Amino acid sequence: MKERLRAPAKINLFLQVLEPLPSGYHEIYTLFQKVTLFDELEIELVDIPGIKLQVTGGEVPEGETNLAFKAAKVLLDELGSDQGVRIHLRKVIPVAAGLGGGSSDAAAVLKGVNKLLGAPLSQEELAHLGRPLGADIPFFVWSYGAALGEGIGDILTPWPVHKAFYVLFTPPYEVSTATVYKKLRLTRRKEPFIYDPGQPPWLRGLVNDLEKVTLALHPDLEEVKAAFIAFGALATLMSGSGPTVFGVFDQYQRATQAARALASRFSGRVHVVRPCGMEDKG
Numbered sequence: 171m172k173e174r175l176r177a178p179a180k181i182n183l184f185l186q187v188l189e190p191l192p193s194g195y196h197e198i199y200t201l202f203q204k205v206t207l208f209d210e211l212e213i214e215l216v217d218i219p220g221i222k223l224q225v226t227g228g229e230v231p232e233g234e235t236n237l238a239f240k241a242a243k244v245l246l247d248e249l250g251s252d253q254g255v256r257i258h259l260r261k262v263i264p265v266a267a268g269l270g271g272g273s274s275d276a277a278a279v280l281k282g283v284n285k286l287l288g289a290p291l292s293q294e295e296l297a298h299l300g301r302p303l304g305a306d307i308p309f310f311v312w313s314y315g316a317a318l319g320e321g322i323g324d325i326l327t328p329w330p331v332h333k334a335f336y337v338l339f340t341p342p343y344e345v346s347t348a349t350v351y352k353k354l355r356l357t358r359r360k361e362p363f364i365y366d367p368g369q370p371p372w373l374r375g376l377v378n379d380l381e382k383v384t385l386a387l388h389p390d391l392e393e394v395k396a397a398f399i400a401f402g403a404l405a406t407l408m409s410g411s412g413p414t415v416f417g418v419f420d421q422y423q424r425a426t427q428a429a430r431a432l433a434s435r436f437s438g439r440v441h442v443v444r445p446c447g448m449e450d451k452g
Protein backbone atom coordinates (compact mmCIF):
# COMPACT_ATOMS: atom_id res chain seq x y z
CA MET A 171 0.00 0.00 0.00
CA LYS A 172 1.22 3.44 -0.93
CA GLU A 173 0.25 6.97 0.06
CA ARG A 174 1.00 9.91 -2.20
CA LEU A 175 0.94 13.28 -0.45
CA ARG A 176 1.63 16.90 -1.26
CA ALA A 177 3.31 18.93 1.50
CA PRO A 178 2.58 22.67 1.13
CA ALA A 179 4.86 25.59 2.00
CA LYS A 180 3.68 28.29 4.42
CA ILE A 181 4.20 31.99 4.77
CA ASN A 182 3.74 34.05 7.95
CA LEU A 183 1.42 36.96 7.18
CA PHE A 184 2.41 38.51 10.49
CA LEU A 185 4.91 37.35 13.08
CA GLN A 186 5.35 39.05 16.43
CA VAL A 187 7.89 37.77 18.94
CA LEU A 188 6.57 38.48 22.43
CA GLU A 189 8.94 36.97 24.95
CA PRO A 190 11.95 34.65 25.26
CA LEU A 191 11.10 31.49 27.23
CA PRO A 192 13.37 29.50 29.60
CA SER A 193 13.28 26.60 27.10
CA GLY A 194 15.29 28.70 24.60
CA TYR A 195 12.19 29.14 22.45
CA HIS A 196 10.16 32.34 22.11
CA GLU A 197 6.49 33.06 22.62
CA ILE A 198 5.09 34.27 19.30
CA TYR A 199 1.86 35.56 17.77
CA THR A 200 1.76 34.64 14.10
CA LEU A 201 -0.58 34.06 11.20
CA PHE A 202 0.37 30.94 9.24
CA GLN A 203 -0.94 30.61 5.69
CA LYS A 204 -0.39 27.46 3.60
CA VAL A 205 0.36 28.25 -0.04
CA THR A 206 0.28 26.30 -3.30
CA LEU A 207 3.96 25.35 -3.52
CA PHE A 208 4.40 21.67 -2.70
CA ASP A 209 6.99 19.02 -1.92
CA GLU A 210 5.78 15.58 -3.04
CA LEU A 211 6.00 12.40 -1.01
CA GLU A 212 5.37 8.75 -1.71
CA ILE A 213 5.17 6.60 1.40
CA GLU A 214 5.00 2.82 1.54
CA LEU A 215 4.81 0.31 4.41
CA VAL A 216 6.99 -2.78 4.03
CA ASP A 217 7.54 -5.90 6.14
CA ILE A 218 11.31 -5.38 6.51
CA PRO A 219 11.83 -3.12 9.57
CA GLY A 220 13.70 0.17 9.21
CA ILE A 221 13.21 3.50 7.49
CA LYS A 222 14.56 4.21 4.01
CA LEU A 223 14.39 7.72 2.61
CA GLN A 224 15.27 8.77 -0.90
CA VAL A 225 15.35 12.48 -1.75
CA THR A 226 15.40 14.05 -5.20
CA GLY A 227 15.49 17.68 -6.21
CA GLY A 228 16.95 19.36 -3.13
CA GLU A 229 19.99 19.76 -0.94
CA VAL A 230 18.76 17.97 2.16
CA PRO A 231 20.19 14.92 3.95
CA GLU A 232 18.74 11.48 3.11
CA GLY A 233 19.57 9.95 6.47
CA GLU A 234 18.24 10.13 10.01
CA THR A 235 18.69 13.94 10.27
CA ASN A 236 16.00 14.55 7.67
CA LEU A 237 12.78 15.71 9.32
CA ALA A 238 10.79 13.24 7.19
CA PHE A 239 12.93 10.39 8.57
CA LYS A 240 12.61 11.68 12.14
CA ALA A 241 8.83 11.90 11.81
CA ALA A 242 8.54 8.29 10.61
CA LYS A 243 10.78 7.11 13.47
CA VAL A 244 8.93 8.96 16.21
CA LEU A 245 5.59 7.55 15.01
CA LEU A 246 6.79 3.94 14.62
CA ASP A 247 8.41 4.13 18.07
CA GLU A 248 5.26 5.59 19.63
CA LEU A 249 3.14 2.76 18.19
CA GLY A 250 5.72 0.05 18.87
CA SER A 251 5.33 -1.00 15.23
CA ASP A 252 7.82 -3.39 13.64
CA GLN A 253 6.80 -2.40 10.11
CA GLY A 254 9.29 -0.69 7.82
CA VAL A 255 8.70 2.54 5.91
CA ARG A 256 10.00 3.59 2.48
CA ILE A 257 9.74 7.29 1.65
CA HIS A 258 10.46 9.06 -1.59
CA LEU A 259 10.61 12.83 -1.13
CA ARG A 260 10.74 15.19 -4.09
CA LYS A 261 11.92 18.59 -2.78
CA VAL A 262 10.44 21.63 -4.50
CA ILE A 263 10.15 24.07 -1.58
CA PRO A 264 13.40 26.03 -1.08
CA VAL A 265 15.30 24.77 2.00
CA ALA A 266 15.93 26.86 5.16
CA ALA A 267 14.02 29.66 3.49
CA GLY A 268 11.30 30.57 6.02
CA LEU A 269 8.75 28.49 4.09
CA GLY A 270 8.54 25.59 6.56
CA GLY A 271 9.34 22.90 3.98
CA GLY A 272 11.00 20.50 6.41
CA SER A 273 8.18 20.85 8.93
CA SER A 274 5.62 20.25 6.20
CA ASP A 275 7.42 17.10 5.03
CA ALA A 276 7.48 15.82 8.62
CA ALA A 277 3.75 16.48 9.04
CA ALA A 278 2.99 14.72 5.73
CA VAL A 279 4.95 11.64 6.90
CA LEU A 280 3.12 11.59 10.24
CA LYS A 281 -0.25 11.74 8.46
CA GLY A 282 0.70 9.32 5.68
CA VAL A 283 2.23 6.61 7.89
CA ASN A 284 -0.62 6.93 10.42
CA LYS A 285 -3.15 6.45 7.62
CA LEU A 286 -1.31 3.40 6.23
CA LEU A 287 -1.33 1.87 9.72
CA GLY A 288 -5.13 2.25 9.97
CA ALA A 289 -5.21 5.71 11.63
CA PRO A 290 -4.50 4.68 15.25
CA LEU A 291 -3.69 8.30 16.24
CA SER A 292 -5.88 11.40 16.04
CA GLN A 293 -4.80 14.64 14.35
CA GLU A 294 -4.26 16.13 17.80
CA GLU A 295 -2.02 13.23 18.85
CA LEU A 296 0.02 13.54 15.64
CA ALA A 297 0.46 17.29 16.21
CA HIS A 298 1.64 16.61 19.77
CA LEU A 299 4.09 13.97 18.54
CA GLY A 300 5.50 16.30 15.87
CA ARG A 301 5.92 19.39 18.03
CA PRO A 302 9.35 18.48 19.55
CA LEU A 303 10.69 17.99 16.01
CA GLY A 304 9.67 21.51 14.93
CA ALA A 305 7.44 24.24 16.32
CA ASP A 306 5.75 24.67 12.90
CA ILE A 307 4.81 20.99 12.55
CA PRO A 308 1.44 21.13 14.41
CA PHE A 309 0.21 23.76 11.91
CA PHE A 310 1.02 21.45 9.00
CA VAL A 311 -0.63 18.46 10.70
CA TRP A 312 -3.91 20.37 11.06
CA SER A 313 -5.96 20.76 7.93
CA TYR A 314 -6.66 24.52 8.15
CA GLY A 315 -5.42 26.69 5.28
CA ALA A 316 -4.66 29.48 7.73
CA ALA A 317 -4.29 29.56 11.50
CA LEU A 318 -3.25 31.93 14.24
CA GLY A 319 -0.26 30.44 16.04
CA GLU A 320 0.40 31.30 19.69
CA GLY A 321 2.67 29.78 22.34
CA ILE A 322 5.77 28.74 20.36
CA GLY A 323 3.55 28.58 17.27
CA ASP A 324 1.90 25.33 18.36
CA ILE A 325 -1.34 26.67 19.91
CA LEU A 326 -3.57 27.04 16.87
CA THR A 327 -6.85 28.79 16.11
CA PRO A 328 -8.36 28.55 12.62
CA TRP A 329 -8.30 31.86 10.72
CA PRO A 330 -10.19 32.92 7.59
CA VAL A 331 -8.29 32.62 4.31
CA HIS A 332 -8.24 35.92 2.41
CA LYS A 333 -8.02 35.92 -1.35
CA ALA A 334 -4.68 37.06 -2.81
CA PHE A 335 -1.85 36.09 -5.12
CA TYR A 336 1.54 35.87 -3.48
CA VAL A 337 4.88 36.16 -5.25
CA LEU A 338 7.65 34.45 -3.28
CA PHE A 339 11.24 35.52 -3.85
CA THR A 340 13.93 33.26 -2.35
CA PRO A 341 17.56 34.40 -2.70
CA PRO A 342 20.28 31.81 -3.28
CA TYR A 343 21.37 31.52 0.37
CA GLU A 344 19.92 29.88 3.49
CA VAL A 345 19.19 31.42 6.88
CA SER A 346 19.23 29.50 10.17
CA THR A 347 16.03 29.99 12.20
CA ALA A 348 17.87 29.43 15.51
CA THR A 349 20.47 32.12 14.66
CA VAL A 350 17.82 34.69 13.75
CA TYR A 351 15.88 34.16 17.01
CA LYS A 352 19.14 34.30 18.95
CA LYS A 353 20.14 37.64 17.41
CA LEU A 354 16.79 39.26 18.17
CA ARG A 355 17.05 41.65 21.15
CA LEU A 356 13.88 41.86 23.22
CA THR A 357 14.03 44.32 26.09
CA ARG A 358 10.66 43.55 27.68
CA ARG A 359 7.55 41.49 27.01
CA LYS A 360 5.62 42.90 24.08
CA GLU A 361 1.85 42.97 23.88
CA PRO A 362 0.70 41.69 20.46
CA PHE A 363 -0.68 44.04 17.87
CA ILE A 364 -4.09 42.40 17.30
CA TYR A 365 -5.50 41.75 13.83
CA ASP A 366 -9.17 41.45 12.87
CA PRO A 367 -9.80 38.00 11.32
CA GLY A 368 -12.51 39.51 9.11
CA GLN A 369 -10.06 41.76 7.26
CA PRO A 370 -7.06 40.89 5.07
CA PRO A 371 -4.08 41.55 7.37
CA TRP A 372 -2.25 43.65 4.76
CA LEU A 373 -4.95 46.34 5.13
CA ARG A 374 -3.65 46.93 8.69
CA GLY A 375 0.02 46.63 7.76
CA LEU A 376 2.14 43.48 7.88
CA VAL A 377 4.80 43.06 10.57
CA ASN A 378 7.50 40.47 11.13
CA ASP A 379 9.75 41.11 14.13
CA LEU A 380 12.42 38.78 12.72
CA GLU A 381 12.71 40.83 9.54
CA LYS A 382 15.08 43.42 10.98
CA VAL A 383 17.53 40.69 12.03
CA THR A 384 17.66 38.94 8.65
CA LEU A 385 17.61 42.19 6.65
CA ALA A 386 20.59 43.47 8.67
CA LEU A 387 22.48 40.31 7.67
CA HIS A 388 21.30 40.55 4.03
CA PRO A 389 20.62 44.19 3.04
CA ASP A 390 19.99 43.08 -0.58
CA LEU A 391 16.53 42.00 0.64
CA GLU A 392 15.62 45.68 1.23
CA GLU A 393 16.02 46.18 -2.52
CA VAL A 394 13.78 43.20 -3.23
CA LYS A 395 11.11 44.65 -0.93
CA ALA A 396 11.35 48.05 -2.62
CA ALA A 397 11.05 46.34 -6.02
CA PHE A 398 7.87 44.52 -4.91
CA ILE A 399 6.23 47.86 -4.07
CA ALA A 400 7.49 49.42 -7.31
CA PHE A 401 5.97 46.48 -9.23
CA GLY A 402 2.52 47.03 -7.69
CA ALA A 403 2.41 44.81 -4.58
CA LEU A 404 -0.22 45.78 -1.99
CA ALA A 405 2.30 44.87 0.72
CA THR A 406 5.59 43.02 1.12
CA LEU A 407 7.11 41.09 4.02
CA MET A 408 9.72 38.50 4.88
CA SER A 409 8.30 35.06 5.75
CA GLY A 410 9.33 33.50 9.08
CA SER A 411 13.06 33.81 9.72
CA GLY A 412 13.62 34.37 5.99
CA PRO A 413 15.26 34.85 3.67
CA THR A 414 12.14 34.45 1.46
CA VAL A 415 10.38 37.77 0.90
CA PHE A 416 6.86 37.84 -0.53
CA GLY A 417 4.63 40.41 -2.22
CA VAL A 418 0.82 40.44 -1.97
CA PHE A 419 -1.14 41.07 -5.19
CA ASP A 420 -4.84 41.37 -5.91
CA GLN A 421 -4.61 40.26 -9.57
CA TYR A 422 -2.93 37.24 -11.11
CA GLN A 423 -1.63 39.22 -14.08
CA ARG A 424 0.04 41.82 -11.86
CA ALA A 425 1.60 39.05 -9.80
CA THR A 426 3.07 37.26 -12.83
CA GLN A 427 4.38 40.55 -14.29
CA ALA A 428 6.08 41.36 -10.99
CA ALA A 429 7.47 37.82 -10.80
CA ARG A 430 9.05 38.16 -14.25
CA ALA A 431 10.49 41.59 -13.43
CA LEU A 432 11.97 40.31 -10.15
CA ALA A 433 13.48 37.24 -11.81
CA SER A 434 15.24 39.38 -14.39
CA ARG A 435 16.61 41.83 -11.80
CA PHE A 436 17.64 39.61 -8.87
CA SER A 437 19.28 36.24 -8.62
CA GLY A 438 16.99 33.82 -6.80
CA ARG A 439 13.91 31.61 -7.16
CA VAL A 440 10.51 33.16 -7.83
CA HIS A 441 7.13 31.44 -7.38
CA VAL A 442 3.60 32.76 -7.90
CA VAL A 443 1.27 31.00 -5.46
CA ARG A 444 -2.23 31.17 -4.05
CA PRO A 445 -3.38 30.55 -0.49
CA CYS A 446 -4.49 26.98 0.25
CA GLY A 447 -7.92 26.57 1.79
CA MET A 448 -9.93 28.81 -0.49
CA GLU A 449 -10.82 26.27 -3.17
CA ASP A 450 -14.49 27.03 -2.53
CA LYS A 451 -14.00 30.80 -3.03
CA GLY A 452 -13.02 30.83 -6.69
Ligand SMILES: C[C@@](CO)(OP(=O)(O)O)[C@H](O)COP(=O)(O)OP(=O)(O)OC[C@H]1O[C@@H](n2ccc(N)nc2=O)[C@H](O)[C@@H]1O
Pocket residue numbers: 182185194195196197198200267268269270273303304305306307321322323347348351352409410411412
Ligand atom coordinates in the same frame (compact mmCIF):
# COMPACT_ATOMS: atom_id res chain seq x y z
C1 LIG B 1 10.30 31.37 12.36
C2 LIG B 1 9.22 30.36 12.09
C3 LIG B 1 7.88 31.09 11.88
O1 LIG B 1 6.85 30.23 11.46
O2 LIG B 1 9.41 29.57 10.93
P1 LIG B 1 10.64 29.33 9.88
O3 LIG B 1 11.23 30.63 9.48
O4 LIG B 1 11.63 28.44 10.59
O5 LIG B 1 10.00 28.62 8.72
C4 LIG B 1 9.02 29.40 13.32
O6 LIG B 1 8.79 30.15 14.48
C5 LIG B 1 10.18 28.45 13.51
O7 LIG B 1 9.63 27.17 13.55
P2 LIG B 1 10.54 25.84 13.28
O8 LIG B 1 11.49 26.11 12.15
O9 LIG B 1 9.61 24.69 13.18
O10 LIG B 1 11.33 25.86 14.61
P3 LIG B 1 12.18 24.73 15.33
O11 LIG B 1 12.87 23.88 14.32
O12 LIG B 1 11.32 24.08 16.37
O13 LIG B 1 13.23 25.64 16.09
C6 LIG B 1 14.46 26.06 15.59
C7 LIG B 1 15.02 27.06 16.59
O14 LIG B 1 14.32 28.32 16.47
C8 LIG B 1 14.12 28.93 17.73
N1 LIG B 1 12.68 29.13 17.96
C9 LIG B 1 11.74 28.49 17.22
C10 LIG B 1 10.39 28.73 17.42
C11 LIG B 1 10.01 29.65 18.43
N2 LIG B 1 8.74 29.92 18.70
N3 LIG B 1 10.97 30.27 19.18
C12 LIG B 1 12.30 30.05 18.94
O15 LIG B 1 13.15 30.64 19.60
C13 LIG B 1 14.74 28.00 18.77
O16 LIG B 1 16.06 28.47 19.01
C14 LIG B 1 14.81 26.66 18.04
O17 LIG B 1 15.86 25.86 18.50
Ligand SMILES: Nc1ncnc2c1ncn2[C@@H]1O[C@H](COP(=O)(O)OP(=O)(O)O)[C@@H](O)[C@H]1O
Pocket residue numbers: 229230231235236237238264265266267268269270271272273275276345347410411412
Ligand atom coordinates in the same frame (compact mmCIF):
# COMPACT_ATOMS: atom_id res chain seq x y z
N1 LIG C 1 12.84 17.33 4.63
C1 LIG C 1 13.53 18.45 4.84
N2 LIG C 1 13.31 19.52 4.07
C2 LIG C 1 13.99 20.69 4.30
N3 LIG C 1 14.92 20.84 5.23
C3 LIG C 1 15.19 19.80 6.03
C4 LIG C 1 14.51 18.56 5.85
N4 LIG C 1 14.98 17.72 6.79
C5 LIG C 1 15.92 18.38 7.50
N5 LIG C 1 16.06 19.63 7.05
C6 LIG C 1 16.95 20.67 7.61
O1 LIG C 1 16.11 21.58 8.35
C7 LIG C 1 16.58 22.92 8.23
C8 LIG C 1 15.40 23.88 8.01
O2 LIG C 1 14.71 23.52 6.89
P1 LIG C 1 13.34 24.18 6.37
O3 LIG C 1 12.18 23.57 7.04
O4 LIG C 1 13.36 24.16 4.89
O5 LIG C 1 13.51 25.69 6.84
P2 LIG C 1 12.50 26.80 7.30
O6 LIG C 1 11.88 26.33 8.58
O7 LIG C 1 13.34 28.04 7.46
O8 LIG C 1 11.52 26.97 6.21
C9 LIG C 1 17.64 22.91 7.14
O9 LIG C 1 18.87 23.15 7.75
C10 LIG C 1 17.61 21.52 6.54
O10 LIG C 1 18.89 20.98 6.24
